Amino acid sequence: MQIAPDIQLPSLPEVTLRALEACHQDENYRRISDIVSADTALVTRVLALANSALYGPTSQIRSIDQALLRLGTRRFHTLVLTAALRQILYELGADQWQQLRDFWRHSLTTALTARALATLTRYPEPDQAFMLGMLHNVGELIALKTPPGETQQYYFDHQSDIAAELVNSWGLGTMAVDAMRYQQAMPTEIQDAGHLVKLISLATRLALSDAAGIAAAGTIFGLNEELTREINRRIDQEVSGVAESLGIPLSEDYDAHHSNHKLKQTILKQAMASQALELSPIRGSAQESLASTVTSLTLITGLPALYFGQAGDGLTLLSASNGDTPDLTVASGPATSVLTEAYSSGTALCLGDRTTTVLDRQLLSLLKTPSLVAIPVRGEDQCAGVFVVGTDHDSSGQTEEIGRLFSAKLSDAVTATLANSGTQDGMESELARQAIRRQVHEVSNPLTIIRQYIYQLRNRLDDDEVQQELDVIRDELDRAGDLLLQISRGPGHDAANPTGVSNLNDELRILQDLLEDSLFNGDDMALELDLCADPTDVTVPGAVIRQVVINLVRNAAECLVDGGEVAIHTQAPVWQSGKTWVELEVADTGNGIPDEVRKHLFSPVQSTKGKGHSGLGLSVVKQLIDDMEGIISCRTGRGGTAFRILFPAAANKKNDEK
Numbered sequence: 001m002q003i004a005p006d007i008q009l010p011s012l013p014e015v016t017l018r019a020l021e022a023c024h025q026d027e028n029y030r031r032i033s034d035i036v037s038a039d040t041a042l043v044t045r046v047l048a049l050a051n052s053a054l055y056g057p058t059s060q061i062r063s064i065d066q067a068l069l070r071l072g073t074r075r076f077h078t079l080v081l082t083a084a085l086r087q088i089l090y091e092l093g094a095d096q097w098q099q100l101r102d103f104w105r106h107s108l109t110t111a112l113t114a115r116a117l118a119t120l121t122r123y124p125e126p127d128q129a130f131m132l133g134m135l136h137n138v139g140e141l142i143a144l145k146t147p148p149g150e151t152q153q154y155y156f157d158h159q160s161d162i163a164a165e166l167v168n169s170w171g172l173g174t175m176a177v178d179a180m181r182y183q184q185a186m187p188t189e190i191q192d193a194g195h196l197v198k199l200i201s202l203a204t205r206l207a208l209s210d211a212a213g214i215a216a217a218g219t220i221f222g223l224n225e226e227l228t229r230e231i232n233r234r235i236d237q238e239v240s241g242v243a244e245s246l247g248i249p250l251s252e253d254y255d256a257h258h259s260n261h262k263l264k265q266t267i268l269k270q271a272m273a274s275q276a277l278e279l280s281p282i283r284g285s286a287q288e289s290l291a292s293t294v295t296s297l298t299l300i301t302g303l304p305a306l307y308f309g310q311a312g313d314g315l316t317l318l319s320a321s322n323g324d325t326p327d328l329t330v331a332s333g334p335a336t337s338v339l340t341e342a343y344s345s346g347t348a349l350c351l352g353d354r355t356t357t358v359l360d361r362q363l364l365s366l367l368k369t370p371s372l373v374a375i376p377v378r379g380e381d382q383c384a385g386v387f388v389v390g391t392d393h394d395s396s397g398q399t400e401e402i403g404r405l406f407s408a409k410l411s412d413a414v415t416a417t418l419a420n421s422g423t424q425d426g427m428e429s430e431l432a433r434q435a436i437r438r439q440v441h442e443v444s445n446p447l448t449i450i451r452q453y454i455y456q457l458r459n460r461l462d463d464d465e466v467q468q469e470l471d472v473i474r475d476e477l478d479r480a481g482d483l484l485l486q487i488s489r490g491p492g493h494d495a496a497n498p499t500g501v502s503n504l505n506d507e508l509r510i511l512q513d514l515l516e517d518s519l520f521n522g523d524d525m526a527l528e529l530d531l532c533a534d535p536t537d538v539t540v541p542g543a544v545i546r547q548v549v550i551n552l553v554r555n556a557a558e559c560l561v562d563g564g565e566v567a568i569h570t571q572a573p574v575w576q577s578g579k580t581w582v583e584l585e586v587a588d589t590g591n592g593i594p595d596e597v598r599k600h601l602f603s604p605v606q607s608t609k610g611k612g613h614s615g616l617g618l619s620v621v622k623q624l625i626d627d628m629e630g631i632i633s634c635r636t637g638r639g640g641t642a643f644r645i646l647f648p649a650a651a652n653k654k655n656d657e658k
Contacts, residue, residue, distance in 0.1 A: 009041035009141050010092065012104050013259035014246045019080045020266060037064045038242055040107050040141055043134050045083055046071065047170045061172060063127035084263060094255065099144055101254040105239060106207055107134050112235045114203035121221055129199045132179050136204055138163050160184055187219040206232060290377060290385050291318035297387055297406055303399060304367045308339060309385040315343060320366065330359060339363065342374035343383045348404050349374050363388055373399050375407050501650045504536040504570055504582055507545045515553050524563030534572045536582045537650035540628050551621050552586040552643050559590035573649060580649040587642035601634060
């Protein structure tokens with residue numbers, strides 16, 4: 001019986017919800033990949049689309065990461081939304097939902113076991129083993145959505161053949177097809193089979209946690225009973241952790257009614273938010289466009305709403321859905337009211353049980369409601385404006401959720417409209433740069449994956465010359481990433497700042513996503529930002545700040561051989577030598593700098609990365625600091641290394657001009 005390669009299969013609603021949420025919030029690429037990888041139905045959709053004729057002749061996909069990179073962010077988001085729409089059409093009974101939960105648990109257990117065994121037995125592609133572990137029993141998932149009868153029984157009885165057929169149709173390669181086809185072969189029959197066949201066969205047996213699986217581990221790979229049981233124990237813990245993060249109960253009867261209902265509501269709310277924008281076409285200036293949509297927001301919430309737009313250093317009431325718009329302009333700081341705090345933080349806020357300020361009470365009077373929710377609309381580096389929606393205490397959470405969806409879709413719509421309008425409005429420039437950033441982020445993802453694979457490949461090679469060549473490739477990828485960052489900042493960004501004054505904290509916030517995506521994807525490494533609340537304006541161009549920070553953070557991350565943390569701190573003002581400075585500290589928890597390197601710390605000839613590296617990073621940083629007449633120092637030891645830089649504060653320039 002032939003199976004369509006793009007077959008639609010059911011997922012647990014909790015997984016689909018989490019995937020939708022991750023896409024909506026533009027979460028880290030690695031996090032989205034982790035969510036998709038944990039669900040067989042989503043994996044099949046990704047592989048089917050990535051291997052479709054849409055992309056022409058392509059090389060074999062050996063991991064889910066590679067498939068996602070081939071699709072790109074936009075297509076993947078569409079795929080998740082389509083899967084969610086199909087998901088709400090599945091009307092499964094209580095027993096079927098229970099079977100689907102058990103199927104999910106077994107598939108994930110098999111996949112994690114396959115990856116662990118691949119690492120233990122030095123198979124070069126652990127992620128490929130994981131992917132095939134998720135797919136090995138796809139026939140059972142097809143059977144679960146099939147009415148009882150001969151066809152359903154066929155799917156149950158021919159799971160290995162079905163998996164082999166689909167894997168072949170997706171172009172995953174002959175060895176992958178064999179791993180599916182022979183997964184149920186006896187351990188004695190596959191002792192001399194290919195590595196991948198043995199991995200999947202043993203993983204499927206160990207996932208059952210029975211004595212036969214323990215015995216098979218000894219027959220196939222010579223693993224002793226104690227080690228095999230420890231592998232099972234750790235995989236069980238990992239599966240429990242994934243289930244907990246997704247909200248899937250494992251220790252009790254599974255009822256998907258609540259989660260499925262929530263999924264339907266989420267999809268309907270997104271559809272409502274999209275449809276509402278059709279009621280108020282986006283035209284004119286940015287602020288006029290945003291103000292005109294307040295009626296649409298009222299239509300989908302059924303609640304009165306106000307819109308405050310940015311005007312100079314304050315916020316001005318531009319439109320109201322329940323009558324005339326009074327003349328009301330408020331200072332954007334200090335952030336004491338719900339409105340001003342939502343504006344400064346960029347986060348939606350409910351009034352709830354907060355102590356009301358005078359401005360809060362004024363807004364409640366205008367809205368004629370007992371409570372309110374403030375929902376910011378994003379710009380590039382700051383909030384563009386804030387919707388304030390009147391509500392009651394019981395409905396504030398739902399109002400906030402719908403409002404956030406509307407705000408996000410509105411921002412995207414304004415971006416697209418203004419990008420094509422030719423207007424020179426300042427808001428247009430900000431939104432256009434935001435679109436460029438999203439494109440740069442999508443280009444950066446494959447660079448990040450390539451860099452990680454080079455790092456893994458380097459560690460598996462003993463040839464010093466090849467290692468040096470791979471190091472040079474990594475350096476060039478880093479340079480490409482730096483160039484992408486310059487593009488994301490927009491043409492003439494620093495030239496448009498003739499004063500040469502930059503805000504250190506703002507530059508660090510912009511750099512955070514790039515650094516996290518490219519250097520801190522693993523669970524054992526973290527980047528922490530601790531930015532001071534005081535002004536951090538410095539007389540240094542933004543491009544110079546970025547070059548200094550990227551060099552220091554990259555060096556720090558590469559010192560975390562066994563994992564750890566890189567922390568970035570700022571402090572202002574700092575007084576030294578009769579001047580005012582802004583301090584930047586980049587600290588890591590590595591093993592410290594060796595004695596022989598410390599003696600020539602800022603010389604371009606010393607490096608701990610091997611001969612393939614020129615060691616120019618710190619020398620470049622030192623030259624840049626000297627050129628700006630700043631100060632750099634270093635402390636290092638067993639507890640890690642910290643570089644402290646003092647940038648000239650802009651306050652010095654103001655004092656000199658007086």
